[in-house]
Amino acid sequence: MGDYAYAAPTSLEEALSVLESQANDGQRTQILAGGTDVLVQMRSIDKEPRTLVDIKQIAETNELSIGADEIFIGAAIPSAALNENDELKGLLPGLIEAADLIGSTQIQGRATIGGNLCNSSPAGDTIPALVVVSAVCVIASPGGSREVAVGDFVTGVGQNCLGSNEFLVGLKIPRPGNNSADAYLRFIPRTEMDIAVAGAGVALTLDDGGTCTSARVAIGAVAPTVLLVEAASAALVGTKVDDDALNAAAAACSDAASPITDKRGTVEYRKKVVGVLCKRAGGIARDRASS
Amino acid sequence: MAEAHDLKVIGTRPVRPDGVEKVTGRANFGADLYLPGMIHGKVLRSPYAHARIKSVDVSGALAMEGVLAAVSRSDFPEETDDLGQNVIARDKVLYHGHAVAAVAASTPLLAEQALDAIKVDYDVLEPVLSIDQAIADGATLVNEQMHTNGDASQPASNIAAITKFERGDAEKGFAEADVVVEGEFRVPMAHQGYIEPHACTATINEEGKITVWCSTQGHFDVRTQTAAILGTSISKIKVIASEIGGGFGGKLSVYLEPLAVKLSELSNRPVRMVMNREEVFRATGPTSATWCKAKVGAKKDGTITAATAWLSYEAGAFPGAPVGPGCMSVLAPYDLENFSIEGLDVLVNKPKVAAYRAPGAPQAMHAMECVIDDLARELGMDPIDLRLKNAADEGTQAPYGPKFPAIGLKACLEAAKAHPNYTAPVPEGCGRGVACGFWFNIGMQSSAEVLIREDGTVIINEGSPDIGGSRASMCLMAAETLGIPYDRINAHVADTESTGYCNMTGGSRTTFATGMAVVQACEDIIAQCKERAAMTWDIDADQVDWDDGQAVPKPGVNADVDPLSLADIAKTWGRTGGPILGRASVNAQGAGAGFSVNWTDLAVDRETGKVDVKAYTAIQDAGRAIHPAYVEGQMQGGAAQGLGWALNEEYIYDDNGVMENAGFLDYRVPVASDLPMIDTQIVEVPNPTHPYGVRGVGETPITAPLAATSNAVRDALGFRVSELPMSPPRLLEAIDSQEG
Amino acid sequence: MSKLHVTTSVNGQPEEVLCEPHQSLLDVLRDELGLTGTKEGCSTGDCGACSVTLDGRLVCSCLVLAAEAEGKEVGTIEGVANPDGLHVLQQKFLEHAALQCGICTPGFIVAAKVLLERDPNPDETTIRYWLAGNLCRCTGYDKIIRAVQDAATELAHEA
Amino acid sequence: MIKVVFPDHLMPNTEGVRETEVDCDSYRSLVRELEKRWPGIEDVLAKTAVAINGQIYQDAWLETIEPSSEVFFMHRIEGG
Structure with a gap:
């Protein structure tokens, strides 16, 4: 059994070199951002000692920029800080709502979108929200950096495409236009403090007449990874996103879902509720895009 | 007894004497004592729900640097009672999480790592995980020596005891009834959910004088129990009660204290032991899961002519489910001539149940108060009027035998009828449910x-x-x-x-x-x-x-x-x-019985099955409220616990008897945003045996909310859901099957 | 295991501690600094009993490594009252009987204080959601919410 | 004579008798009389509660019993 160790590199290069040298020493590493998943898992599921590499001291992981074409959200920014940024909230209300759903006020003070993504849980709330806004992961690699679409980042339950010598620096998101909006809803048995039983994100663009010209619908907690539901998107495009269209999208989500029965919900429950969430989130996104 | 108008101080709401300590963080709870040289104890727990222990070898742990002591069953007297066997397993482990060994080391992490070095050889047995399994023919036996009611002439059984109460002739009473309703109900195993995990620090000096500091509801009981389990004299043990971070009945039995004393003795160091939340769920005493049947018959005018109840309670791994008080409370609010009640105390491979606030009453009263509600519907009567018609009063012979002295049930029912929250119409889209509550008090x-x-x-x-x-x-x-x-x-x-x-x-x-x-x-x-x-x-x-x-x-x-x-x-x-x-x-002697009436207005999202509690009102007879704010607090806290149990709280087990939700993330106690303000009204019908008229108030508040919530969901949906918790998946399935 | 030297500030006082890399801020506050007012209820961030502020932000100290407190300002329940007496929130918790057993109380007060600093006039729903990460099993929350509302009113009058 | 009622769980100790009458004037004399009828029952009764004319006693050792009294033995209530 090795030892626990802690490192807080202050640059991308230093962080990469810590990962590299630990790997060379045969030491296991673990990237630490908000720690709200990592520390819990380290104490219960996988207690094996490791070196914790805290990426919060790195400038790039703390960067938040809202450009004319692109938004960048550093991987170490806590959800609470994102929620306090009114401009960001106005541009990506669904994503920020999804981030805001992760745990309590206390958890919000630590948890990051990047961490939620890297934890790669099927139930991660921000993942469907990121997928629908076509977010791209910016990954620090020994060779420099590489980019991967969020939809391709998560490869399985708790698994993603990061190498042991890589880490997530942040997320790039195309800046939504005026007639575009997103929304995310999840279902939990309480009002707070739960893991999603099902989740649905919807991003829409409407033309001036209110007809949907493009749509992305993604669902979470109903399959090993988040699903982008093309059939649901297709059901919305070309419509006014009325009840019929939303019901069709909902049905497509329910059909696409392939959940499991566990302590948080049954297969039948999740399939039905993910449709309900799609319908409700779609309505919210429509109202936002048309206002 | 002093009359209310003569009282100068009683009934006022001053700041509590220990208040400043508690709002500033100065108050010392179970885990807050630090002694020089103190080391840390941890418990090795069974990975199986049911297994025979072939051997336990702690030598690997003792060989580790920094590990100062390790104990297993051989360190404790062989002759021991159920409590002793619960504190450390003897021949068999009887539930997942049952303590098998313990170590003490210089740091908590090291102690935890040392647990991995203890070798236990198990012979794994089939677990018994439900009443249905336990009482089936040919069931695996949790305890091969257990005979129902101790009757060794009968084969061994998982039914530890059968209790009966009856009066009059229930069959005759049903024959006289114009309307008979019945139902079958299940309530899940639930935990008290106190926020402070069990914690203690034990130290023993060179002349064998033991001092235990711990979070407990009864430090004298800790002394008695610890002495018995260690086979020592109570005169050697001093117990200091720390401040206690909640108990609700769950901190009446020892779990850690005898282990900590033994580890202290072997290491010659003060030993602190603190459970983590997972251990609290897996290895302390929750309350019984139950399966209850209830039936009532009444005349058209609402007069109840007969009632029966069959109540089966899971005891966990050792006998002692609170089915006796369940049987005694199930019909307590009513003045009845004909009834029969039967109760079963059933062993299963789950943690030994402990008391939980009015132990046994919430489950039984849930069944009966739901059936009474259905009766009111059948008769087209207001549910409070039906209860008033049949309510127990001073002089009524309680179902469990004696005649009630002055009690406040009718006063509570009348207060409810007149309460603005009750006279107000049920909000659009909501259902309203009423139930009575009762507890004996001691x-x-x-x-x-x-x-x-x-x-x-x-x-x-x-x-x-x-x-x-x-x-x-x-x-x-x-x-x-x-x-x-x-x-x-x-x-x-x-x-x-x-x-x-x-x-x-x-x-x-x-x-x-x-x-x-x-x-x-x-x-x-x-x-x-x-x-x-x-x-x-x-x-x-x-x-x-x-x-x-x-x-x-x-x-x-x-x-x-x-x-x-x-x-x-x-x-x-x-x-x-x-x-x-x-x-x-x-x-x-002569603690006065406490009655209550509760109702709630709630809405059900028919697309997700989620319940939104809009309003809750609790009325209770306190005898006399010494500090009304803390009486209200008991009523509000009991309502919140009952709502949690009714809607979301439950132990979820896999097929191997492993609890799947042993944490506050998935054992869903209500959070602040789940609840409305909880309105209270204290009724005061003084208890003549107390100089100021006090009745107990702490337990009655949890006896009505389960049924009040069920009855409100029944009202909102138009049909009854008879299994708790009424979690969203369960409600949605019920809604779909009704609509489908 | 090599210990880490952490320099931090707790309730405005500079502190230096040696800690293990895996140790939480909660462990260090309680075990190394003797600040046992911060309570441990779950160690998984689900109960809020260990709430503290880290550079002014509300966090669960069980989900912060002690090492992460390097160079930061930590605020605990012990720093809420000032030499003149109790904070208004503490006074209101007492007046409203907003505690029964008291184990969750430090966490609630730390959390509510941050809320009132950010939003001096929160409505009931805002208070309930802000405090949803603080479990109380005794009170049913009613009196806690009322205490926070009353404290907000009093602070508004003082301001 | 006072009426004494036993709960079902004590009936194995009373040869199945649920109700009986006893001539006594105190709880102590009642228990002595019952012990004479059913040796060994005193130990069992020590673990039960008793209601005398509606008043529940966990321990009634010092109580007097009026001739018109009804006595019910019952489960001892503990509570949480």
């Missing part, structure tokens, strides 16, 4: 010493751990009795060597019984003060009155003297005989 043994300082201020020493503001109640009753201001009195929960014997804080007995001891000890002080004044004034003690905190000559006594206050008497006590201290001890 007395038992308490002691109190009242010490006077030389400035006339007062210290109360008593032995009831203060779990919810009882120090304030003691000071209020003492202030009222002595006639001095509340802020001149402080109350102190003394350790087992600093006050007289005291039973636990539980059974809603503290304000009643310990309060009675405090009042009597104050009366002892008054008697002594009258004597001292008489000495000072050269008159007889029986010529002195105690009036408004001062000794005064009785009316008509010819003495030209100034009144003497407690402070005056204290100032000169050296010349009248020395310091003044009062004491009293009681085995208090």
